[in-house]
């Protein structure tokens with residue numbers, strides 16, 4: 001069961017006109033929200049980020065937060081699985097092809113749910129491999145835009161080389177992954193690149209930093225150079241669907257001793273504990 005422009009329907013019955021500006025220009029934004037035990041995780045934060053993305057493309061939010069909550073509740077109830085991930089997509093709507101914004105057009109709103117895959121146990125034990133590439137995206141990476149062509153091409157580089165993710169470097173500094181945020185660990189200190197227009201402010205990134213702060217894990221938010229990334233003791237990848245994963249091979253060189261490290265183990269356990277608290281309804 002999906003949601004399209006005010007109606008719930010099976011996905012096979014959902015169609016959009018070819019002149020939708022999402023199709024023509026990639027003119028829209030999206031969110032991905034994990035659901036555990038049928039409860040959306042960090043929903044308030046996802047809705048704040050959605051508003052930031054909409055502001056970034058000058059598109060009015062078509063729903064209030066209460067309306068979003070209500071629609072998402074119905075989608076969750078009408079899809080299988082205790083754990084799901086919601087994909088919410090808003091475009092500037094359907095209009096005659098012209099780059100400039102159309103007048104008096106309603107946005108297209110599409111929401112679907114898919115089963116949430118568990119991060120593979122094997123990769124958590126051995127760690128995953130990543131490659132690096134030059135971050136050649138635009139400079140509003142803080143907007144979760146549906147126009148993802150650079151991310152698609154960068155992520156495919158990783159797939160071509162049998163790696164999990166492409167880690168992006170801009171002007172000799174680490175930004176993020178093609179579809180994730182990246183942390184490094186050096187001398188037992190967790191290092192996170194600062195939020196800016198050059199990276200997506202990850203919801204999982206925030207959770208990890210909150211967990212570090214609450215559990216006296218030494219951490220610092222500051223620019224991380226490419227060299228520091230290559231010399232890291234640990235590299236951690238975060239995203240809503242992958243949660244927190246260790247990167248143990250970078251461009252075919254072992255990261256630290258080539259095994260998932262102590263801070264990964266600690267933060268992964270804390271993340272699972274936090275999720276369990278959320279599932280018991282003790283965190284909204």
Ligand code: PMP
Pocket residue numbers: 032151176177178179180181199200201202203204205238239240241
């Ligand atoms: N950066 C990029 C480019 C992403 O696409 C994503 C989400 N897939 C993230 C970071 C991680 O964000 P979140 O933790 O909110 O999923």
